[in-house]
Amino acid sequence: MTLANEQNGSAVGPDERLKKVSTLTAILRRPELGAVAGLVLVTVFFLLTANPAMFTLAGVMNFMAPAAQLGILAIGAALLMIGGEFDLSIGSMVAFAGLVFGTALVVWQMPLSVAILVALAFAVFIGVTNAQLTMRTGLPSFIVTLAFLFILRGLTLVGLKWASGGATQLRGMKEAVAGSPLAPLFSGDAFPGLFTWLAEVGIIDTFPNGTPRVSGVPVEILWFIAIALLATWVLLRSRFGNWIFASGGDPRAARKSGVPVARVKTTLFVVTALCATLVAILTVLDAGSTDARRGFQKEFEAIIAAVIGGCLLTGGYGSAIGAFFGSIVFGMVLIGLTYTSIDQDWYLVFLGGMLLTAVVFNNVIRKRVTGER
Amino acid sequence: MSTSQTPLVEVRNLVKHFGSVIALNGVSMSVNRNEVLCLLGDNGAGKSTLINTLAGVHKPTSGDFLVDGQPRVFSGPRDALDAGIATVYQDLAMIPLMSVTRNFFMGREPLIGFGPFKRMDMDEADNVTRDEMHKIGIDVRDPQQAVGTLSGGERQCVAIARAVYFGAKVLILDEPTSALGVAQTSMVLKYINQVRAKGLGVIFITHNVRHAYAVGNRFTVLNRGKTLGTYAKNEIGIDELQNLMAGGKELQSLSEELGGTI
Numbered sequence: 087m088t089l090a091n092e093q094n095g096s097a098v099g100p101d102e103r104l105k106k107v108s109t110l111t112a113i114l115r116r117p118e119l120g121a122v123a124g125l126v127l128v129t130v131f132f133l134l135t136a137n138p139a140m141f142t143l144a145g146v147m148n149f150m151a152p153a154a155q156l157g158i159l160a161i162g163a164a165l166l167m168i169g170g171e172f173d174l175s176i177g178s179m180v181a182f183a184g185l186v187f188g189t190a191l192v193v194w195q196m197p198l199s200v201a202i203l204v205a206l207a208f209a210v211f212i213g214v215t216n217a218q219l220t221m222r223t224g225l226p227s228f229i230v231t232l233a234f235l236f237i238l239r240g241l242t243l244v245g246l247k248w249a250s251g252g253a254t255q256l257r258g259m260k261e262a263v264a265g266s267p268l269a270p271l272f273s274g275d276a277f278p279g280l281f282t283w284l285a286e287v288g289i290i291d292t293f294p295n296g297t298p299r300v301s302g303v304p305v306e307i308l309w310f311i312a313i314a315l316l317a318t319w320v321l322l323r324s325r326f327g328n329w330i331f332a333s334g335g336d337p338r339a340a341r342k343s344g345v346p347v348a349r350v351k352t353t354l355f356v357v358t359a360l361c362a363t364l365v366a367i368l369t370v371l372d373a374g375s376t377d378a379r380r381g382f383q384k385e386f387e388a389i390i391a392a393v394i395g396g397c398l399l400t401g402g403y404g405s406a407i408g409a410f411f412g413s414i415v416f417g418m419v420l421i422g423l424t425y426t427s428i429d430q431d432w433y434l435v436f437l438g439g440m441l442l443t444a445v446v447f448n449n450v451i452r453k454r455v456t457g458e459r
Numbered sequence: 460m461s462t463s464q465t466p467l468v469e470v471r472n473l474v475k476h477f478g479s480v481i482a483l484n485g486v487s488m489s490v491n492r493n494e495v496l497c498l499l500g501d502n503g504a505g506k507s508t509l510i511n512t513l514a515g516v517h518k519p520t521s522g523d524f525l526v527d528g529q530p531r532v533f534s535g536p537r538d539a540l541d542a543g544i545a546t547v548y549q550d551l552a553m554i555p556l557m558s559v560t561r562n563f564f565m566g567r568e569p570l571i572g573f574g575p576f577k578r579m580d581m582d583e584a585d586n587v588t589r590d591e592m593h594k595i596g597i598d599v600r601d602p603q604q605a606v607g608t609l610s611g612g613e614r615q616c617v618a619i620a621r622a623v624y625f626g627a628k629v630l631i632l633d634e635p636t637s638a639l640g641v642a643q644t645s646m647v648l649k650y651i652n653q654v655r656a657k658g659l660g661v662i663f664i665t666h667n668v669r670h671a672y673a674v675g676n677r678f679t680v681l682n683r684g685k686t687l688g689t690y691a692k693n694e695i696g697i698d699e700l701q702n703l704m705a706g707g708k709e710l711q712s713l714s715e716e717l718g719g720t721i
Contacts (some may be wrong), residue, residue: 323578325568332565335554342552344537344566402556452556 117396118408120447124394124415124440132418136425143290143300145425147307153417154310155365157410159384160391161317162361164409167392168321169354170334170401171220171227175212175234176362176388180381182238182245183209183359183366188376189249191262198266202367209363212238213356220355221348235385243378260374273371275302306368310410313361317406330354335402390437391416394444398452415440465528466491467629467660468513468544473522475508482508484684485522490629490660495651497671498664499704500681506664509681510631513662514546515539543628547635551618555607559599560588562606563621591620595650612643616650629660636670648674668701680704 113119132140139145159176166173186208190201216234220227243254250256263269270276278301284290285298292298321327332340333350341347362381370376393399394415395408416437423430469489475482483505490496500506511517512524515533524531526542533539539546553562564584571580588602595616597609606614615635622630632651636644651674655661665671671678678695680687680703687703695703 319578323581325570325577325579328561328565328568328579331557331561332554335556336552339550339552339554340565342536342548398556402554 117403117405117448117451118411119396119451120444121395121408121411121415124444125411125418128415128418128422132422132425135428136422140422140425147300147304149417149421150307150310150414151304151417152420153414154304154306155369156384156387156391156416157310157413158306158313158361158365158368159388160395160409160413161313161406162358163385163388164392164395164397164404164406165317165321165330166354166358167389167397167399167401168334168404169330169351170337171351171354172231172389173216173355173358174228174231174385175216175238176358177381177384177386178235178238178242179209179212179359179362180366180369180384181242181376181378182212183363184370184376184380185242185245185249185256187363187367187370188256188259189245192256192258193249195262198263198268198272202268202272205363205367206360209359210356213359214352216359217348217352217355221351239378242380246376246378255375255377257375259370259376263371269371270305272305272367274305275300276305276308278302306365306372309364309368310413314406314410321406326350326353331402333401387416387437390441390444393448394440396448396451398448399445403452412444464491466525467527468662469523469525469528470509470513470519471523471525473509473512473524474520475512475517476520482684483512483519486681486684486686488679488686488689490662492658492660493655494676495655495661495663495674497675497678498662498681499666499668499671499678499700501666501704503683504681505684506666506681507633508684510546510633510662510664513539513544513631515544543626544631545622545625545627545629546631547615547618547622547633549633549635549637551614553606553614553618556605558603559592559606559609559617560584560602563588563591563602563617563624567625587624591624592617595620595653596646610643611639612646615639615643615647619647619650619654623654623657623659627659629662630654631662631664633664634666635663636665636667644670666704668697668704672697672700 140149159180163173163176183205187201187205190196190204191198194201196204212234216227216231219225220230223230246254246256263273275281281290281298281300281302285292285296290298290300321330329340329345329347329350332343332345333347337347365384366376366380369380391412392404392409394412395405395410397404397409419436420433423433466489471487473483473486486505486509488496488498488509498506498509508517512519515536515538518532526544531542533542536546552565554565557565560581561584564579564587569580569583569587570577571583572578585602589599592599592602597613597616606617609617619630619632619635635647635651639647648670651661651663655674655676663671663675672692675692677689677691678700679689680700682704690700
């Protein structure tokens, strides 16, 4: 301490100030602060304005399901953004993966496990392609993946017409997977036994005939939570997480320090495509069909959720748990407005407003945290 | 300095061509243990090329490159690093948004656990960072604070401490004081002296003669890709060094015009 004071007299003043605000700084330093604040705000808003049914168990499952579908994409997008790249092709990737998965199941009559593997293999291929094109050309990933936004959407349309004989929709997935032991992992509700029991002992609401109003947790919500936890662990505790922050923060500095930046970014592009494919599998099995509009504009919603979650557009900063909360905010507003007397189309206004607020907020926080001038 | 010991790094008549451009045209220098060698030269003298050659970024066109008396050819920066030659570049290779700890261990994270559960040993990393910072007199209360919150001098010291901690024997510092204020500069210079006292060889690149004279033991002056000479501290005065570096008379007359303030 004395040495520090001797060596750098000018640091004594600021040091004392730092001590005073350290708790506040510690909270402000959390990138997910904005998303948590947003969640609290939105919850309070709906508690005041919405029909109380929104916050029953059934109501919560209602808004968590779309939140989960978006959230799986948003967490992938968040990791990639922290790694310093964008993927605008996620939404189209959902549609394309749906086509591949559906075709494998219905047209090629593959078992569910093989169809999933085929879809995932395509995802790896697309992810690697995005990454290689971005890295080899040195173009912004924004442009490269914008191209794939159109290419994949177009391929989906063409492919669907080919697979279905002229329509833009492919049906029959539910029948194709009936009886498959893997199916419960990707469709329907989990823990039905638990919920039946909870209903019997009177903890949760039941229909008049005694069956529970909520028959289980939709599997996508479990996937959503699991992926959020895994991504958070990777970011904050693993070596790869450190590499993600480094690659996004300053790729040149990272490379000089021995971080394999190209490998990190390629992995992140693949992870994003895999997330899109998982969402495709979940939603296709849920609906029993796939169509060309699947995942439409989801790339923007995912990026907005990631930004609300504290990701900087410039990379190197952000959080997976923030994207998790950001997605719940989305689900709440999308579904919550139907519980109020407010016109549902206000959703889009909210979307833009929330994005602006989040970006401004993030910039202010970043400057305060890092002392950037 | 004794001349009998084997220099940690020595180059003789180093030549480097980039196509038709002759960047280095016969440079000789050496650095010993416990020594700060200052490499002085004006812009375009070939300092950067020399650093990059020493750091393994460029391969010399001709000339001898000895490490511990043995001739070496580096295939890349990693090679030089393994041989104990660490370079701290002007941009420091630090990421402002990341914490001090994460920067300190970037690319060399300590791991704990097995198989898929292998993770960064964050506690250990924090402790090492705090200790190393304390040794240089920077009191980092929270090693998880972002590097962006540190001052320029502190950042420079963190970058040097990182290189020293990871086993550097020869430290190449590329203009570490060029963007710093007076207090910050003295902090960095003090630390350079401390590193030298630990037994490392330091190659201190600068075009500020005052900074060089404050910590240097010997001075090698570069001009237009050649060494003009190497002088021990007792052989040359600060003004003489200044003139040599600027190539003589021109600056002297300018200096007179400005009232001797350069």
